[in-house]
Amino acid sequence: MPVDIATRVWNHKWRIDPIVRSLIDNDFYKLLMCQSVFHNKPDTQVTFSLINRTKSIRLADLIDEGELREQLDHIRSLSLARGESTFLRGNTFYGKRQMFTSDFMQWFENFRLPDYHLEKRDGQYELTFEGKWHEVMLWEIPALAVLMELRGRAVLNDMRKFELQVLYARAMTKLWEKIERLRPLEGLRLADFGTRRRHSYLWQDWCVQAMIEGLDRAFIGTSNCHIAMKRDIEAIGTNAHELPMVYSALAQSDEELAQAPYQVLADWHKEHEGNLRIILPDTYGTVGFLERAPDWLAGWTGIRIDSGDPATGAETAINWWKSRGEDPREKLVIFSDGLDVDKIIELYAQFLGRVKVSFGWGTLLTNDFRGLTEGDALAPFSLVCKAVSANGSPTVKLSDNPKKAMGPADEIARYKRVFGVGKQTVMEVVV
Amino acid sequence: MPVDIATRVWNHKWRIDPIVRSLIDNDFYKLLMCQSVFHNKPDTQVTFSLINRTKSIRLADLIDEGELREQLDHIRSLSLARGESTFLRGNTFYGKRQMFTSDFMQWFENFRLPDYHLEKRDGQYELTFEGKWHEVMLWEIPALAVLMELRGRAVLNDMRKFELQVLYARAMTKLWEKIERLRPLEGLRLADFGTRRRHSYLWQDWCVQAMIEGLDRAFIGTSNCHIAMKRDIEAIGTNAHELPMVYSALAQSDEELAQAPYQVLADWHKEHEGNLRIILPDTYGTVGFLERAPDWLAGWTGIRIDSGDPATGAETAINWWKSRGEDPREKLVIFSDGLDVDKIIELYAQFLGRVKVSFGWGTLLTNDFRGLTEGDALAPFSLVCKAVSANGSPTVKLSDNPKKAMGPADEIARYKRVFGVGKQTVMEVVV
Numbered sequence: 001m002p003v004d005i006a007t008r009v010w011n012h013k014w015r016i017d018p019i020v021r022s023l024i025d026n027d028f029y030k031l032l033m034c035q036s037v038f039h040n041k042p043d044t045q046v047t048f049s050l051i052n053r054t055k056s057i058r059l060a061d062l063i064d065e066g067e068l069r070e071q072l073d074h075i076r077s078l079s080l081a082r083g084e085s086t087f088l089r090g091n092t093f094y095g096k097r098q099m100f101t102s103d104f105m106q107w108f109e110n111f112r113l114p115d116y117h118l119e120k121r122d123g124q125y126e127l128t129f130e131g132k133w134h135e136v137m138l139w140e141i142p143a144l145a146v147l148m149e150l151r152g153r154a155v156l157n158d159m160r161k162f163e164l165q166v167l168y169a170r171a172m173t174k175l176w177e178k179i180e181r182l183r184p185l186e187g188l189r190l191a192d193f194g195t196r197r198r199h200s201y202l203w204q205d206w207c208v209q210a211m212i213e214g215l216d217r218a219f220i221g222t223s224n225c226h227i228a229m230k231r232d233i234e235a236i237g238t239n240a241h242e243l244p245m246v247y248s249a250l251a252q253s254d255e256e257l258a259q260a261p262y263q264v265l266a267d268w269h270k271e272h273e274g275n276l277r278i279i280l281p282d283t284y285g286t287v288g289f290l291e292r293a294p295d296w297l298a299g300w301t302g303i304r305i306d307s308g309d310p311a312t313g314a315e316t317a318i319n320w321w322k323s324r325g326e327d328p329r330e331k332l333v334i335f336s337d338g339l340d341v342d343k344i345i346e347l348y349a350q351f352l353g354r355v356k357v358s359f360g361w362g363t364l365l366t367n368d369f370r371g372l373t374e375g376d377a378l379a380p381f382s383l384v385c386k387a388v389s390a391n392g393s394p395t396v397k398l399s400d401n402p403k404k405a406m407g408p409a410d411e412i413a414r415y416k417r418v419f420g421v422g423k424q425t426v427m428e429v430v431v
Numbered sequence: 432m433p434v435d436i437a438t439r440v441w442n443h444k445w446r447i448d449p450i451v452r453s454l455i456d457n458d459f460y461k462l463l464m465c466q467s468v469f470h471n472k473p474d475t476q477v478t479f480s481l482i483n484r485t486k487s488i489r490l491a492d493l494i495d496e497g498e499l500r501e502q503l504d505h506i507r508s509l510s511l512a513r514g515e516s517t518f519l520r521g522n523t524f525y526g527k528r529q530m531f532t533s534d535f536m537q538w539f540e541n542f543r544l545p546d547y548h549l550e551k552r553d554g555q556y557e558l559t560f561e562g563k564w565h566e567v568m569l570w571e572i573p574a575l576a577v578l579m580e581l582r583g584r585a586v587l588n589d590m591r592k593f594e595l596q597v598l599y600a601r602a603m604t605k606l607w608e609k610i611e612r613l614r615p616l617e618g619l620r621l622a623d624f625g626t627r628r629r630h631s632y633l634w635q636d637w638c639v640q641a642m643i644e645g646l647d648r649a650f651i652g653t654s655n656c657h658i659a660m661k662r663d664i665e666a667i668g669t670n671a672h673e674l675p676m677v678y679s680a681l682a683q684s685d686e687e688l689a690q691a692p693y694q695v696l697a698d699w700h701k702e703h704e705g706n707l708r709i710i711l712p713d714t715y716g717t718v719g720f721l722e723r724a725p726d727w728l729a730g731w732t733g734i735r736i737d738s739g740d741p742a743t744g745a746e747t748a749i750n751w752w753k754s755r756g757e758d759p760r761e762k763l764v765i766f767s768d769g770l771d772v773d774k775i776i777e778l779y780a781q782f783l784g785r786v787k788v789s790f791g792w793g794t795l796l797t798n799d800f801r802g803l804t805e806g807d808a809l810a811p812f813s814l815v816c817k818a819v820s821a822n823g824s825p826t827v828k829l830s831d832n833p834k835k836a837m838g839p840a841d842e843i844a845r846y847k848r849v850f851g852v853g854k855q856t857v858m859e860v861v862v
């Protein structure tokens with residue numbers, strides 16, 4: 001058959017191969033939180049900053065600064081496409097129509113991502129975003145995805161044609177073997193949470209399609225809004241640490257600080273119901289958070305366990321629900337921290353029938369290239385992009401794992417005191 | 432990008448998806464032998480017949496007769512394309528220009544494959560080709576390839592999209608792992624001999640390309656004439672058992688029979704030199720064949736070991752060369768029977784430096800789908816297509832492995848007596 005000359009010429013016209021091609025190639029919960037912030041904290045100035053927790057990977061040596069700038073500049077050129085707007089306005093999310101309000105959509109339709117600040121230091125990139133919270137927060141996911149994919153491209157660049165094909169053949173086989181192990185688990189509910197540290201956009205899209213075919217109804221959807229639209233599946237997600245972190249940084253006193261994480265959920269409560277009412281309790285220690293929680297929070301649908309030992313976290317939640325007179329079997333526990341198939345199977349078996357369980361499978365779904373290249377040059381690593389300050393005050397995260405803690409030392413001490421966090425168990429952060 | 436509408440419409444126009452699309456999608460040695468027969472035995476009537484040695488695979492239950500007829504009829508519609516003729520006339524084969532003579536090429540350019548006879552019996556297909564030897568002999572390879580691929584298609588037909596993609600991902604990974612194991616073997620020389628029992632044309636073409644990239648100069652070429660042309664690599668092959676089998680069937684006395692295998696090589700000697708002078712000694716027992724061989728045969732370039740224990744066969748050849756005053760280090764041993772990577776590595780190590788070694792890697796190169804589907808439904812099996820009679824007399828093959836023997840019992844007994852074949856070691860035939 002003849003070459004499609006027009007396609008070939010069209011492909012030549014691209015100056016770069018863009019990594020992020022849509023403003024909604026972003027996690028769904030970012031949009032939910034964005035709307036919440038847009039309504040509740042529209043004037044807050046926040047700084048997001050890239051943090052590479054895996055110092056051994058010297059990103060600034062691997063990734064060309066010019067290429068990085070081109071990708072980031074390309075993202076700044078994106079605006080909401082008509083079809084994307086139609087999807088957000090017309091789709092049913094979590095059983096609800098018009099999830100996104102008219103005023104928010106009107107703002108979003110005219111939105112472009114604000115500028116970034118990029119510098120090299122000690123073999124790493126310092127990449128920060130400063131501005132209104134609801135504007136800069138939308139940088140987190142695309143910034144991470146760009147860094148991850150550019151690092152991958154730097155490695156792939158040295159590989160030959162069949163070597164590349166076999167690399168992807170191996171990655172496909174690896175994922176499919178995981179799917180085959182998950183298939184027998186009756187009643188499993190699992191979503192893709194792997195946008196931020198995916199190997200690439202195309203690979204995430206492949207993973208999602210493989211899960212649709214391989215897991216059928218056990219695969220409940222993806223956190224990636226664009227892929228959810230493209231593949232006609234559910235967009236999944238609720239809220240993240242940045243809400244209590246920023247609310248807490250804005251607190252004017254220890255008393256306000258102690259209440260801040262609950263204020264976040266009070267604001268959320270007004271806006272959402274059902275499966276969107278998911279508690280993320282670990283920002284300043286799960287145990288204390290639940291102990292001091294108001295009763296109305298026990299009525300929420302579930303809890304997301306995102307740090308610490310997941311089984312311990314789930315047991316803590318079960319005991320808490322019982323202590324508040326709730327039936328744990330009616331409650332949803334979402335595991336989302338560093339999951340891979342062994343851990344999923346283990347947690348599934350441990351909590352089957354005791355609570356409703358769901359899994360948000362991230363990096364080791366969409367970027368498990370471990371062991372597939374020499375020197376493991378494509379193995380995922382721990383890259384995050386976090387709100388580090390709000391209206392000039394530093395943010396703090398304690399987490400249930402001190403390895404995931406962040407913030408200035410004196411502020412961490414203060415938060416530990418205010419939230420009554422004692423000794424914590426250290427766990428290695430893989431991804 | 433837009434769909435290439437013309438491509439799509441063009442694809443719709445095909446009534447079938449043809450398995451064999453070229454008259455030279457055939458093994459190169461078939462063309463060499465065809466020319467030899469065309470010159471030396473142009474009037475011999477021969478019958479070729481399909482034989483499925485793996486009775487447990489009931490081909491007539493798996494493969495629709497209509498589809499089989501369509502594929503065979505399509506092959507009968509093929510004639511030599513202008514570019515193919517140019518390639519055969521203009522290319523250098525084994526360092527020689529004009530390998531194919533003008534009179535042969537003129538005949539071949541006007542050639543179409545003769546009719547076939549197809550019947551179902553006991554869950555198997557009886558497929559025979561009767562006619563002039565040099566005409567029906569060209570059916571062997573395409574007939575086998577069609578049966579193998581239709582059986583594969585019958586299995587693949589029930590698979591879903593990603594399941595299929597992962598199947599091929601696994602097959603690619605499997606081959607690549609073999610290539611990675613072969614890569615360190617310095618001075619390795621290896622050719623693709625896998626046309627007849629390939630998984631499919633496209634898959635064989637993929638395997639060849641992967642070997643080109645992965646093994647570089649250790650991969651010396653392919654037996655497939657069409658793929659050799661398409662990928663611009665060497666076409667590999669010399670001669671096969673059908674020559675001594677038919678010559679022997681034509682013998683009028685035991686004396687003539689005893690001489691027939693040497694007459695084959697005398698005819699070959701006149702036509703070819705260098706690497707094309709390869710002895711295939713096992714048709715009626717290697718040991719006796721070499722003992723009684725005329726001295727001029729010891730001057731030939733090498734020997735192909737195609738049955739029995741390959742190391743024993745090679746040691747026999749080495750001792751024979753020594754006994755005839757030849758230096759084995761100047762001689763070529765080609766292993767071509769049921770090879771896989773373990774055996775290749777073992778034989779390479781055993782004969783390195785003692786003789787020149789080369790490998791003709793067949794079915795387990797181009798059809799190693801073992802272990803990749805449920806019930807191993809795509810595992811290769813032992814299908815052959817052989818000359819079973821010549822001018823009305825049955826053909827006989829003894830081989831160095833009685834499991835590969837064929838012919839009527841009384842004729843086998845006579846041949847054993849004439850060729851002095853005693854007790855033989857039975858070896859399982861895998862493929």
